[in-house]
Amino acid sequence: MDSALDYKMVFDALVVPAAVLTPDFVIVAVNEAFLAVMGRTRADVLGHLAFTAFPDNPHAPNDPAAHGMQVLRASLQRVVATGERNALPLQRYDVETPGRPGVFKERYWSAVDTPVLGPDGEVKLIIHTVEEVTDFLHQLRRYGEREVDDTRTALEAVTTNVYARAHELHDLNERLKRTAGQQRQTMAALKEAIERQRRFVFDASHDLRNPITGLLTELEVALSEPSTDTHEILSKLLRDAERLNEIVADLLELARMDTATPGDAAELIDLGRFVVEELERRPLTAAVHTRTDPQVMVRASRIRLARLLGNLVANAERHTTTTIEIIVTTDPPDAVLEVIDDGPGIALADREKIFERLRRLDDARRKDPGGSGLGLPIAREIARVYGGHLYAADHPTGARFVLRLPLAT
Known part of the structure; x- marks a missing residue:
């Protein structure tokens, strides 16, 4: 078999009407069947946005099935976002009668959008195929007129019901897709x-x-x-x-x-005074300099806040060379506590790792072989419980831990 296939010839010969669009929804190719059913020329559509070449049907503004371009836009966007095939609900789109400008013929379509993926898994093209179902719906009406004139209204109601059910099924399908996506995210989070x-x-x-x-x-x-x-x-x-x-x-x-939320009741605490009092109770192994603003008020458990501060100070004592600096100030809407040492510091790539449970960096293992790797994770959890955040920040000399808690009014 000749491997050098003429894919353009194959595409043009397809009996299924098809158009090829870019991920930006520009029409770059159409086959002969597509042009025939749409009554257009290549010049009418190539290089144009799909929504420009085929605007919403102006000849049936009150027909719920006649807003095909809105549905098409949503379908194309979904295909680009997910890389998955998407079927559109039944649509009405009238086509201008050849040789009679301004005269449109009622037409009904079923369409499917299929992605063409590149080696990287990204959507490179979208194949839009359509199937005309106008004759089927008209046969329903003619059958009613020929066999049972009295049931014409009922048959028209059935036809209308087909449109409605098609859109309901489409909406249901969309909800199912969203639910499936949420379930996948939930399962991934559970597995993690x-x-x-x-x-x-x-x-x-x-x-x-x-x-x-x-x-x-x-x-x-x-x-x-x-x-x-x-x-x-x-x-x-x-x-x-x-x-x-x-x-x-x-x-x-x-x-x-x-x-669960900690059982210790939160109370109003002057953070600067609290730091000074806790340091006076603690036997320190390094020089500690404090700089605290007055009336920096937070709400937290005094016991748990003492544990958080103790864990940060203990960590600084393990790594500092000479001095630890503790600063309490405000940065509305937060109260800010900083613990800074003049040790080797923390590499940018490791600043989140140190808050993982039982994660200990080589320097920490060397200076304190008996450490558990739980002090900093516990400190961060305490901060989180009281609506705050604990993180490692930049500092020219040593490590700098920053605690932010909401200011109490």
Whole structure:
């Protein structure tokens, strides 16, 4: 078989009326059958927008089936957006009688829009095919006139009903497509959530295993070597038990915030004064400089806000070189708390990763091998619960964490 097919000749020979449109809805090709049924020439349609070449039917403005260009536009837009074939409902579009300018003949059409996809999956062309069903509908009317004149009104009602049902089916099909799309999005979100939970459980199990293994090892040593220093063994066991307790407490905290609004009642808090008071209670391992504006009021749980601040300060202490700076100010409609260290900083690509549960960057693992990777995710969840947001921002020297909470009026 000759592989060099003349596709233009094949297209022109098709008995099905067809037109080819660009994704911008410009007609670039039509076959002979299309020109014949439409009573047009190639010059009339090629290079024109479909809606310009074929405006809405002006000869049946009150016919619900006579707004074909509106329906065609929606169909073409859907094909470009989804890359999927779309069938149009039954349409009326009258065609001018050859040789009688201004005289139009009633015509009815069934049409389908089919995308032509490129190698990249994008829509390159759209094939618009039509089938005329005028004779079928006219036969219904003639049958009524010939056989049962008294039922003409009923038959006309049936014909009208065909149009109405076609549009109802089309609308139903559109709703089903939208529903299917929403279901696909929901299923994708559920799958992602399940996968995230699976990874979280796996990583949490791994982190819990380390202190448990340490406990078991120390106990085995104590039992196998009675002469071992008991105080030293107990100290190691205590450290492992404390580490295990911290991890479990963090996991429980995340579970509570995932399933419900925190039970602690929100109260009015002066954020600047709150920061100063919390720092006075905390044994610090680095120099901390504060700069706070007065009367920066927020609504939150004092206990949970203290945990958020504590997690940010602990993170800064692990990475800072000499100094931590804490700033409280306003940027209406938000109160803003910034915790800045002068450590190595956070690469732009890692600024969201550090808020993933149990995600620890290499630098964090090196400076604090016992860390859980839950402190920053917990801090962000607390911010979210009270209508705020926590994120890592740019800073010339070190890391800068920014907490935004709605200002309380």
